[in-house]
Amino acid sequence: MESPLLYSHIPSEEICDEDRAGSLLMCPLCDTDCDLQPLKTSCNYARLTHMFDNDATVFFAFFMAIWASVFLKLWKRKETKLQYNWGVSAFKQEERLRPEFKALAVDKNMKEHPVTKVGEREINFFVKTIYFEFFNLFIIFLICLVIAAAIAVIMYEMIIVAVLYASDKKTVHQNAKLMTTATASVITLIVITVLNKIYEHLAKFLTNWERPRTNTEYNNSITFKMFCFQFIDFYTPIFYVAFFKGRLGGWPGHYDYMLGYRMEECEPSGCLTELCIQIAIIMGGDQLKNNFMELLGPKMNVLYKRWKAKKNKGNRNGIESGSAKVSRLLKRCEDDFSLEEQPPLGMFEEYLEMLVQYGFVTIFVAAFPLAPLLALLNNIIEIRLDAYKCIALWRRPVAFRADGIGVWFDILQSVSVFSVLSNAFIIAWTSDFVPKLVYKLIVSPDMSLTGYVNHSLSVFDVRDFENYTTTNVDFKDVKFCR
Structure with missing residues (x-):
C-alpha cells in the first residue's frame, strides 16, 4: 500500500514523472566523470526529503520551541518543590x-x-x-x-x-x-x-x-x-x-x-536529507557508545578487582590460585570494596550527556523530527543502566546538600534560546517551506504546487561552460541544462 505522505506531494511526483519535470536534464555534478542526468534520478531522494520537510515540520518546530520553555518552567517548579521538601530552600554553604x-x-x-x-x-x-x-x-x-x-x-x-x-x-x-x-x-x-x-x-x-x-x-x-x-x-x-x-x-x-x-x-x-542522516548517525551513535561504555567499563573493572581479590586471598591461604577451592564468595565488606568508586566529579558525565542530547532535541528538531523519539528510547534504557550501575557497580557515594543543579540550569536556558534561533534559520534557509509558500501565494494561479519544480530550477546554456570544447561530457544536441 502506497503511503499518501510519500506519493501525494506534487513536487516529488513531478520529479519522478518523465512526462513532467522528471525529464529535465541537470548540469553535471562533477567535472570529469559526470554526465547530464535527468531529474528523475533524484526521485527517491525527493520523496525521502518530503518526509522531513513538509508543512507539519514547521508546526512541530514551533511546538518544540514552546515545549522547551514549558520544560524549563516545570523543571524550576519541581526543583523548588524538592528544595522545600528537603529543607534546603535557604541553604547557603560557606x-x-x-x-x-x-x-x-x-x-x-x-x-x-x-x-x-x-x-x-x-x-x-x-x-x-x-x-x-x-x-x-x-x-x-x-x-x-x-x-x-x-x-x-x-x-x-x-x-x-x-x-x-x-x-x-x-x-x-x-x-x-x-x-x-x-x-x-x-x-x-x-x-x-x-x-x-x-x-x-x-x-x-x-x-x-x-x-x-x-x-x-x-x-x-x-x-x-x-x-x-x-x-x-x-x-x-x-x-x-x-x-x-x-x-x-x-x-x-x-x-x-x-x-x-x-x-x-x-x-x-x-541538503535536508543529508542533514537528517548526519544527525541520526551522530546522535544515535553517540547514545549507543555512551550506554555501552557506561555498562562495560565499570563491569569489567569490578570483575577484575574481584578476581584479583580472590587470587590474592587464595595465595595468602596457601591455596593454588585459580583452583576451584578459591571460588568461594568473599566477605561482604571485601565484595563491596571491589566496587567502583563514583567519578571525582560525581554526576558530571551524566549531566553533560543529557545537555548534548537536549541540544539535539531542541536545536535541530526542524531538520530531524525523530530526535525526540531517539532521546526517549535512549532515556528509557539509560534509566535502567544507571540504576544497575549505582546499585551493583558503584560504591555508595557520600551525600552532600545542594539547592539545585547549579550552572547546568543556566546552560539549559541558553540552549533553549539558541534552539529557537537555529530552528528559525533552518526553516528559512535550509528548508523549502518559504519558497513553496511564496510560489503558492504569488506565482501559482490555483494556489497549488503544480509547476513548482520547473519554476525553481534555473536555465544554463551549456556553451558557457569554461571547458565546453574539451569536456568529456557528451552534450549532443543539448543546449541547456538546469
Missing part, C-alpha cells in the same frame, strides 16, 4: 578555599569579602591575567582544530563522491550522495569521540591550572569548558550541512574548488 588556590594565593594580596568584610587572600592580578589570556588562546586553538577536522571530512566527501560518480554501476551512481553522507557521518562520529576524550583531559588540566577559589567555582569552570568544547565538537559539522553546504560551490561555468576538488553541491531536493 565553602572553604581549595588547597590549590591557597598554595598560589599570597597574604599580601588581600581582598575584602563583600558580606563578612574580612580580608581574604587573592591571586595576583598579573597571574590571573596570564591564565585568562592563555585560556582564550587555547579555546581559539581548539576551535581551529575542530574546523580543521570538519574540513578534512568535507575533503573526504568531495573525493569519495567524485569516485562514486565515476562508477559504471547505475545504483552506485544514483546513491553516491547518500553513501558518501553516511560514511562521512560515521567518520565524523569517530573524530568527535576522539576529540572529546582529548578535550576532557585538557579541560581538567586547564581548570586545575586556573586555580579556582572554591569547589563550586571549580565545578562551574570545568562545566563551562566541557560544554563549550562538546557544543563546538558535536554541532560544527551539522551547522555546516545545515547552512553552508551547497552554497559555496559557485555556479555552472564558475565553480569553486578546494585543493583541486570541486566543492560539494546538494541534490536538487536540497
